[in-house]
Amino acid sequence: MQMTAFGKVYVTTKDKVFQPSNPFRHATELTRILRDYHSTDDVNLEKTILCLMTDGGPDHRVTYETVKTSLIQLFMQLDLDMLIAIRTAPNNSWVNPAERCMSLLNLCLQHCALDRKEIRPDFETKIRHKSSLNAIRNIAKVSPALKTAFGESMKPVIENVNDRFRRMKLKNVPFTVYKGISDEIIDDQLSIVPISTQGDADETVFNPTANSKDFRECKALQEFIKMHCSSTHYAFQIMKCREDPCRYCCINPWRTDEQRVEKLSFLPCPIPDESEQVYHSFEEASTLNLFSFNMTYYKTNFLEKKVDDSKRPSAKNSSDFDDFAVEFDRKNRDILKSQKIRDIIMCGECNKPRVIYSAKKLSDEQESLLNRMKEEGNFECGDSFPEDCGFTTKRCLSCTAEVEVNYYGASLRGIRVTCCIFCGNQDDLLVDTDPYIEKLYESFSVVRPICSTCRENGQEAKT
Template identity: 45%
Template sequence: MPLSIERSVLFCVDDKSKVDIGEPGSAVSTGVRGKKSIVPVSSTLSALDHDMQSKLSLTPSVALKVGVPESIEESFYRGNVTVKYKDSVFQPSTPFRHAVEMEQILTKGGANDAVPPILMIFSDGGPDHRITYHSVKLALIVLFKKLNLDMLIAGRSAPGHSWLNPAERIMSILNLALQNAALIRAECRPEFETTLNGANSMADIRKNAERVEGLKAAWVQSASPVIELLEERTNRLSLQSKRFECQPAASDDEVKQFEEQVLALIDEDITLGQYQEKNVKAKAAYQQFLADHCRQRHYLFQIRKCGNEACCRPPQSYKWGPAICT
């Protein structure tokens, strides 16, 4: 097998459309229609339509670890699929959450030794993957440094061409887990339900959670049975005889700790959460890293380790050759 394949790994990533979950007593259909359902004659098969407004929804994040073929004529639509179901209210998809979850997938065994030195990530370029955003660049740089990679390449498809992403084709398989299902969250304590009844949006629920102690924990607990159900159904799926794997979404603490590494690993003068061009253009250490280690294009962002021992400390087993830093 060519050396480049042995030392590299390619991930195609994408978020599936949200899966609406019904309120207590009002189950909501997933909207994935297939064959007729079989139920006892004494039961009534009924559920609210999926376009009904619901407070809880789950976002399945899909990561396809591509089994890179030896020949260009072979298909890239193969490999290992990892799915993470995330609560859309308190676990929104962000660049740092995606980076944490990518690290979790790569270091599942608990060590970085087995992580190939070259990591490639391909996405459809949504706001949480758009490589022209500094928040995405910072998250990728932290991931690059934490995993001690030699090179990280993040690419995205052009607008309207997300069909080029092999992860998009995984969604048709994932629909099998959602087919013929009507979902409903568990009921919270009465005082929490009263508060939730007055919330008309995800923003309202987040504001109420800041004001009402225990509301966030109760909300997460009410969503847990639905997530467990979907994970159990998803684990039955497979791509070319390789079973899907479900992993828990990254916690808020894990995302916070990862984002704080921006100060330690990149530039201590950056203000966390303020990643617009006007906020980072004067940050000397960050701008110097971009100039020395990165290649920035509209559809490609590349980070490469240099030969400067004090700067990158490349592993003895694998070197790029001449330094590109001074």
Template identity: 35%
Template sequence: MNRLLELLKVIDGDVEFDGKNLTKLKSQHIDRFLAKHARCRHYIYQKCVADDCAYCTINPPRIPEELFKELYFVPDSTVNANGYTPFDELYGTETDDSGRPSLTLKPQSTAKVRGFVHCCECGKRRVVYSEKRLCPQEEKSLIRVQEELLFVCCAVLFPGGQYQDIIIVKEGQCCSSPIEVTYYAGKTMVFDQICIHCGNIDVVETEHTRELQEQFGIVRPICQTCLNANRPVITRNALKTKNKKNKT
């Protein structure tokens, strides 16, 4: 991290970095540098080949200069009338990632829930989505990811390869994120009840949760540990109650 801070100070000598979270950096100089010299996409982050790059000045390329100057950004997937444009036709041109296959998928749809996978860091279950039911080979690949502890929250389930945009998990989740509501939907698959906050399989029912069940159509499971930590019981769909007057 100290080395990273040294590199950042080459661009902006006044920048402050806590060594933990790059997203909290506030520097117009660094923002302008990244806008000019880098390209960030969903699956890839690339560095430029510009001659006036401060980073390249102190960390020169390790390949011959004549080859380095012939490099371009890796192009994005681009849709045409016949499918996707070949790589050799796109290389060296300006593209965007609007044609990324996963943009056309809507993993939040409960009709596409196909299973779940455990994060190897936090242990929470993350729902797996696919347009079609998984075939035996796809199920084996998913099992392999689980057995070899290859998945962590915020990561792509199958980075690269044939399943990258076919078998997916919801984007933007981190280890602190709660269990997805689609886990509990039970339309295409029915899973065990687990705590919505931490994923603990030992959920409890208390007098308070029973009272909430009379007031709401949905009361999410919670464990005793989260109750003791004053985590809230998640509810949805308040029931309409009518006061009935006794006829005399």
């Protein structure tokens, strides 16, 4: 199916060092755009249902609690009746129509030289040899004035880039350009989530620097997700209560026409046909959808079950690796050993740690390159690194593969975080005093970590 680019392009530019991308910044900046151009009262969205499609980077990975919370923030700030957020599968961002403006953005930056203003000599000296964003941020924690000075030095660069973007048009519609939003506004907009779910903003501290574990442990937030949301590997959907409205839905009733409300349901997961090679069309999948239009049926039949999205390609056990990957691991078998372990990198798709191997200790330049890759968060199991980088991972690995046994070796003791060998989960691990683990230690000296979920699913601990 051929599609042509359409719509209006909005671009936000910011300082990557002290205005880093995160789910809450994206939600707040999107709220600003939608209120400016698609709201009649400058608060609520004119349309009551919002559909989002993103490229699936770390800030849009809908399985992360931080991303879920940011989408709930967007849902509440715009008083939506339903929000559907989906991300593309790995290496398939090209199917997202919004990606089609990238060629124009790249075009307007051609032959453009960028150079920030110099800051105080002592600050320049401190950041001169820092090769990662986190290194500069850490300096600013000790010297807060650096953040302000660096922001001032970046203003001409941002204005230069914005000026070029303003000249661009898509179908004769000019681009609209914004500057990054302040941290104070992000904090303020996020505060609607604890207020709406708990009635007391101070009961739980919500802030953009919190991690997924913090939000996962917030009972009121998890209860809201349980009652209003559908979460799958590639989609996160939110809908107001239709029957027995909760506290939030009583204060913010449906704005959609009642007849349309009765026909609303969550998008179904892709369902393969009998051949397991082709997926049903959307219309066919909708008829097979386990989400009934009747919310009472949905609550009684779905809430206690996990959504079955196991038919996605990345969830299938795969040992059918291409010849290049097999040959690469065979040729480098002398490097892919515990003695050659140098570091770890997290898979952005399954969030499992993968071991970095190198024939020699990593140089400062190699460590800087690896740190930048970690910050980008785009590595996926089995990915290849540049040939001349001097380090690698195993290529014959998929997201369904267990965490490598080498990960638990002595080489990584200083940087390793204990996680389940099957799923990579760091929470809810069975402790040594658990009867099942104690019994294994009677026969074995080593028992690999396993979480309660994997154990309940029938997995046996590795020894």
